[in-house]
Amino acid sequence: MTVILPKQTFPGRIVEVTLPAGEGGRSVSVGGQTSLPLMPEGELPNPVAVGIEVRTGDEELPPSLARALGGRGTDPPGLARSLVEKCGARFLFLSLAGCHPDLGGHTVSRGAGIVRDVLRAVPCPAIVGGCGEEETDALLFPAVAEAAPRPVFLSYADEKNYRLVAGAALAYGHGVVSWSPIDINMAKQANLLLGDIGIPPHRVLIDPLTGGLGYGLEYTYSIIERIRLAGLSGDAALARPILCHLGESWKAREAVDSTEASWGDVVDRGRRWEEATAWACLAAGADLLVCRHPDNVRTLRRIAGTPWL
């Protein structure tokens, strides 16, 4: 008996975006597909890219991350090089959390200096994230854009700061991560605004705000599905690769609490909490995943980071 498989085809194509590498590194291309994730029914020129986050600043690590990252040193260039090499991350997400007044209060010039040093130490493509504090980030992004010795992506531009971030990116040839708070209309608007300023489509990644497992992941899941369906159906402003930063999954009590024995070992559980978040994002349509746990980079890369089918 032969059943005709119900393959789905779409008129649109997701824009292919390339994250450039430094000397001796391998650039990363994502997007370019004409079909839904994980399905063998259209063109899928690029596998999912899995990256690792390195953050500056003093922050108490959850037990699972403390175990995985312990002993790797605290100097960002050394940590970045060792992590990227050991887990095989395709790109680095350098988060300048240390510039936040509560997490180290690094000066802007120190933050920019770290970016320069890390990019010289690690040849893979990089995305540089701000500290999340509006006033600091307003000074930080221009400084980072200037200090970076090669093109990176700046994360992120939102409704409020997009002129500043896009301006800094344009001036020095960087890309932009376009952020919106789990809202498809705002995601579209953000991309249109970046386009108006002059950022070309192939230098934009969508960050739809990735809720952690158990804490809003379902909203993210459906927004990613809707963004991807819209993009493939011909909405050009949404036909961009989607980046999911899994950092929120580490804020769940279930990922870090070691007092509940019936929940299982906190070291395994924390890693799994991030991993499950990652798979759900992938099923919805994520093109880039940013992990904090190096073992998750390895697992995701091995399964999803190679040609899927």
Next chain:
Amino acid sequence: MALTALEIYKLLPKTNCRECGFSTCLAFAMQIAAGKAGIDQCPPASDEARETLGAAAAPPLPKVTVGTGERAVILGDEVVLYRHEKTFYHPTAFAISVSDALDEDAFGERIRRIRALSFERMGETLAVDMVAVRCESGNAARFSRAALAAKEGAGLPLLLSGPCEALAAALPSLGSDRPLLSPSSGEGEAGARLAAPLGLPLVVRAKGIDGLAGALTAARAAGARDLVADPMPASLSEAVAMSVYLRRLAILARAREIACPTAFDLGNGFPFPFAAASLLVPKYGSLLVLDSDDPADLFPLLTLRQNIFTDPQKPIQVEAGIYPVGNPTPSSPVLITTNFSLTYFTVRSDIEASRVPARLLVADCDGMSVLTAWAAGKFSGESIAKILSGSGIAGAVSHRTLILPGMVARLSGKIEELSGWRILVGPQESSAIPAYLRRLPPAAFAPADV
């Protein structure tokens, strides 16, 4: 395909006999079209009407029930491909395997560990749903004893997996509990003949979708009715693709001959079972069999299931009450917000980020966000004053000052008038809470003269 009320009306006797309980045939037709009545309520209906309307009303993905009573598991019965189109109704069921070859102590310990896979979160109990008893002893009598022990020990519906001889041995004592039968490869038709007379649900296993189409037809021909399809994928990518195709065949192509709930055995050395389960929860797996009994695996998977099967039209609510953040003292600030889970978690994490210990009052607003609840009259001066007097917050703090979300600043006067508490208007956006709390003078929360 759904019929309109007028199309349904044309199939009815048009006698307005009222036997259905509605005043006219047209009124009845409209109720059927709305899914609120069924053709079986119309005794004089023709056979043609019954057939046409019965088929139109059946769900595109049939429902299969496993087990009986409170812990019965419903597989299938879904109507959409994407949860944002409506909702997913019947959560992916998890069955944890146990081998009948284990000795008595190890078997008992395994069942105990399976029972312990139950977690409380967001006011719900998340637990595994079934025990999958595998015949690995090759001994029918031993399998039968193990299945009975699994049922008595775990109190969960069973998936019975093994050669038909072993399944048949277990049925005299377990047949009335509606176990799901999963006969070994090559025994599909014998299994169907075993399931048919007792009306038991049956897993039909065959390689690929073409293979399934043939095996499902054969099982139906042998009299089995409640079928669950296992396409026996060899890899993770194959499992996901087959699961998606099967769901599309049911929903988009309305291919009734192949539309069944799905089962995937992710144990027995299946590669990357955790990844496979994490992908098959959102991607349409109806039943997943796992060998792991580690809570560090199951808690995240069950939480993922809770997320994906949440009705997008009915947001998760947190329980109303007083939530301490950090270690608040009687002079710590008090904030208020609504019980929409996303609002609560956002505000809570922003308070945590401030590193200022505080208490967060959560008002019952039917799961609406602050502005929506205000617009609907659920977050009003009156309701907030009632919380201040009725929640016990007055006994927990020595001051009488409340931080109100900036979006509803206009409620300040009313609350102060009704409750006697002083209102501080907080920021418009939750993200500004850390800076706001850090800048508050301690004198704002000096003991009140009460």
